[in-house]
Amino acid sequence: xxxxxxxxxxxxxxxxxxxxxxxxxxxxxxxxxxxxxxxxxxxxxxxxxxxxxxxxxxxxxxxxxxxxxxxxxxxxxxxxxxxxxxxxxxxxxxxxxxxxxxxxxxxxxxxxxxxxxxxxxxxxxxxxxxxxxxxxxxxxxxxxxxxxxxxxxxxxxxxxxxxxxxxxxxxxxxxxxxxxxxxxxxxxxxxxxxxxxxxxxxxxxxxxxxxxxxxxxxxxxxxxxxxxxxxxxxxxxxxxxxxxxxxxxxxxxxxxxxxxxxxxxxxxxxxxxxxxxxxxxxxxxxxxxxxxxxxxxxxxxxxxxxxxxxxxxxxxxxxxxxxxxxxxxxxxxxxxxxxxxxxxxxxxxxxxxxxxxxxxxxxxxxxxxxxxxxxxx
Amino acid sequence: xxxxxxxxxxxxxxxxxxxxxxxxxxxxxxxxxxxxxxxxxxxxxxxxxxxxxxxxxxxxxxxxxxxxxxxxxxxxxxxxxxxxxxxxxxxxxxxxxxxxxxxxxxxxxxxxxxxxxxxxxxxxxxxxxxxxxxxxxxxxxxxxxxxxxxxxxxxxxxxxxxxxxxxxxxxxxxxxxxxxxxxxxxxxxxxxxxxxxxxxxxxxxxxxxxxxxxxxxxxxxxxxxxxxxxxxxxxxxxxxxxxxxxxxxxxxxxxxxxxxxxxxxxxxxxxxxxxxxxxxxxxxxxxxxxxxxxxxxxxxxxxxxxxxxxxxxxxxxxxxxxxxxxxxxxxxxxxxxxxxxxxxxxxxxxxxxxxxxxxxxxxxxxxxxxxxxxxxx
Numbered sequence: 157x158x159x160x161x162x163x164x165x166x167x168x169x170x171x172x173x174x175x176x177x178x179x180x181x182x183x184x185x186x187x188x189x190x191x192x193x194x195x196x197x198x199x200x201x202x203x204x205x206x207x208x209x210x211x212x213x214x215x216x217x218x219x220x221x222x223x224x225x226x227x228x229x230x231x232x233x234x235x236x237x238x239x240x241x242x243x244x245x246x247x248x249x250x251x252x253x254x255x256x257x258x259x260x261x262x263x264x265x266x267x268x269x270x271x272x273x274x275x276x277x278x279x280x281x282x283x284x285x286x287x288x289x290x291x292x293x294x295x296x297x298x299x300x301x302x303x304x305x306x307x308x309x310x311x312x313x314x315x316x317x318x319x320x321x322x323x324x325x326x327x328x329x330x331x332x333x334x335x336x337x338x339x340x341x342x343x344x345x346x347x348x349x350x351x352x353x354x355x356x357x358x359x360x361x362x363x364x365x366x367x368x369x370x371x372x373x374x375x376x377x378x379x380x381x382x383x384x385x386x387x388x389x390x391x392x393x394x395x396x397x398x399x400x401x402x403x404x405x406x407x408x409x410x411x412x413x414x415x416x417x418x419x420x421x422x423x424x425x426x427x428x429x430x431x432x433x434x435x436x437x438x439x440x441x442x443x444x445x446x447x448x449x450x451x452x453x454x455x456x457x458x459x460x461x462x463x464x465x466x467x468x469x470x471x472x473x474x475x476x477x478x479x480x481x482x483x484x485x486x487x488x489x490x491x492x493x494x495x496x497x498x499x500x501x502x503x504x505x506x507x508x509x510x511x512x513x514x515x516x517x518x519x520x521x522x523x524x525x526x527x528x529x530x531x532x533x
Numbered sequence: 534x535x536x537x538x539x540x541x542x543x544x545x546x547x548x549x550x551x552x553x554x555x556x557x558x559x560x561x562x563x564x565x566x567x568x569x570x571x572x573x574x575x576x577x578x579x580x581x582x583x584x585x586x587x588x589x590x591x592x593x594x595x596x597x598x599x600x601x602x603x604x605x606x607x608x609x610x611x612x613x614x615x616x617x618x619x620x621x622x623x624x625x626x627x628x629x630x631x632x633x634x635x636x637x638x639x640x641x642x643x644x645x646x647x648x649x650x651x652x653x654x655x656x657x658x659x660x661x662x663x664x665x666x667x668x669x670x671x672x673x674x675x676x677x678x679x680x681x682x683x684x685x686x687x688x689x690x691x692x693x694x695x696x697x698x699x700x701x702x703x704x705x706x707x708x709x710x711x712x713x714x715x716x717x718x719x720x721x722x723x724x725x726x727x728x729x730x731x732x733x734x735x736x737x738x739x740x741x742x743x744x745x746x747x748x749x750x751x752x753x754x755x756x757x758x759x760x761x762x763x764x765x766x767x768x769x770x771x772x773x774x775x776x777x778x779x780x781x782x783x784x785x786x787x788x789x790x791x792x793x794x795x796x797x798x799x800x801x802x803x804x805x806x807x808x809x810x811x812x813x814x815x816x817x818x819x820x821x822x823x824x825x826x827x828x829x830x831x832x833x834x835x836x837x838x839x840x841x842x843x844x845x846x847x848x849x850x851x852x853x854x855x856x857x858x859x860x861x862x863x864x865x866x867x868x869x870x871x872x873x874x875x876x877x878x879x880x881x882x883x884x885x886x887x888x889x890x891x892x893x894x895x896x897x898x899x900x901x902x903x904x905x906x907x908x909x910x
Binding site: 314321402404405406407408409410415416418495497498499500501503506508509510513515 | 691698779781782783784785786787792793795872875876877878880883885886887890892
């Protein structure tokens with residue numbers, strides 16, 4: 157059987173464990189050299205494929221690839237670039253095939269959330285739509301709990317306990333923001349315990365469908381209110397109830413941090429990358445490996461698969477029975493679901509007080525197409 | 534010898550290890566029961582002394598006090614309440630003496646930064662100014678590197694390394710902000726490596742003395758620009774150089790986090806609390822224990838002491854030779870100084886994926902004065 161090269165790309169917002177998926181892909185591909193010659197990694201995801209900026213993963217040592225398991229953020233760069241449909245922007249697909257042909261790429265692995273699985277789905281159709289033989293497997297990013305079929309994520313609500321620590325109110329994107337009820341709940345909580353801790357999703361909307369973060373506040377230069385939804389809610393509480401408020405945004409301090417990750421998260425991310433390669437070398441196209449829960453307690457899971465056609469652009473919502481009746485907190489059912497996902501402490505090695513994150517060589521593959529491709533901005 | 538009660542209070546912004554100092558105070562006081570009957574902890578620092586809201590630490594178990602060593606934030610509440618001078622507000626001092634007398638308090642320990650040491654200094658003068666016999670010892674908060682005489686803190690610059698990771702530019706409060714030079718440095722860095730990571734101190738000032746964060750930007754409701762200095766610098770770079778920018782504020786996510794602390798930090802915080810009690814029972818008044826470095830490599834330190842009169846309200850600046858010639862980075866001398874302070878990883882115990890932080894009983898001592906005291910707002 158002839159071996160071909162594989163493309164792997166990271167896409168969307170990076171996470172503490174997306175590089176563990178990369179390690180799963182590259183290590184597993186190295187075990188299948190009869191089918192996969194080399195893994196070329198896109199610099200900045202699909203953008204690297206379009207611009208022929210391919211990183212030669214074979215030049216990275218086994219130890220360095222292993223160290224990706226405890227290295228956060230996107231080791232190869234990421235992008236937020238969504239392929240348009242074939243009808244709208246055929247030139248992109250033609251360019252991808254040009255690059256794939258030039259570099260003998262017939263496996264395509266794409267690691268990301270909903271939009272990225274849409275890209276993977278479009279690529280998986282290239283055999284059919286453009287006659288180019290490719291095997292495409294999506295790899296879910298385990299930070300996202302909005303992908304259907306896969307069992308993953310964590311939540312702030314778990315930090316609350318019977319001692320009154322942790323958040324008191326959670327504003328979910330699934331629940332329309334009810335200003336009056338929210339302020340009443342804050343007021344009651346402050347009266348009861350002296351303070352109130354609110355966790356707000358950036359996706360919270362008013363009943364008219366407008367994002368709370370888009371409440372029209374602009375600074376003197378016309379910039380939208382920086383900081384997103386947090387200062388909007390803070391000002392609302394301050395102006396309405398007169399309480400002293402403090403807000404903080406976790407942002408990349410949380411979502412790209414890797415000084416502490418749940419063991420479950422690292423293991424699932426790796427297993428998904430590994431499974432993607434195994435699916436591909438077994439000739440499965442247009443699929444995405446998933447995490448399937450088989451037991452809550454003790455937590456057990458196995459790898460399943462879903463069709464990319466069913467995954468692409470489908471956003472999974474929080475089940476209604478995971479949200480309390482008043483809309484401001486999680487239920488015991490939600491807690492049961494989430495609990496296993498934060499268990500186990502995976503620490504990276506340290507040297508001189510700093511985590512030993514790996515910086516790869518990231519040497520580029522020589523360009524072969526002889527043409528440039530301009531990226532839509 | 535007669536034993537008396539002690540007052541302990543936490544003050545100012547809380548830290549990951551201020552409770553380790555509390556453990557040092559309470560455990561050491563328990564070993565000196567011949568001189569210290571009990572430690573009454575102020576609810577919200579000095580405010581608790583003024584309002585007679587005293588927490589009875591004797592009702593907390595040894596195990597719970599030990600667990601304070603890995604519990605972040607202020608276990609007993611904190612405040613930002615600065616005593617005025619005796620001339621300006623004598624009523625506060627009279628009230629303190631009323632409470633101290635009622636509860637047989639003759640030891641006073643105050644844990645905080647510069648303003649808090651000023652409070653400690655004022656209290657230490659009560660024997661002289663008001664004829665009330667008190668022994669007062671300040672305890673430095675080890676997150677603050679702006680206290681004189683004591684060897685402590687950490688810095689973002691350490692995260693940078695020869696691989697180009699970590700911050701590229703640091704804006705120090707010690708260096709006037711030079712907008713033109715800053716923008717040129719950002720531009721050169723982006724051209725060289727594709728991105729630029731800037732760390733900005735909230736205390737950065739323009740040459741005219743105005744804080745960069747006070748640049749007059751207000752939202753539609755007249756609120757000052759939320760988020761402090763970060764969005765100001767972000768907008769400056771965006772508007773002047775056209776780069777895409779992202780800002781984040783570490784804030785309490787960093788300064789009250791305790792899922793990972795340097796061993797040095799925890800050990801020093803504890804040792805300072807312990808030393809404070811030892812100084813007090815030896816009859817030393819108006820002093821503050823300090824960390825004295827005796828060797829850089831291997832890092833060695835011992836406990837020294839300073840007079841509160843020399844500490845109060847003196848802000849220590851970063852030595853000029855710790856800042857690079859262009860004003861935008863740390864020197865090797867600074868790195869040598871800072872390196873030992875981040876070494877060692879002190880992890881808390883975990884249960885079900887969450888750190889086992891202790892919540893104390895915090896049972897109040899019965900009020901004895903029979904009078905209320907209104908706190909200045």
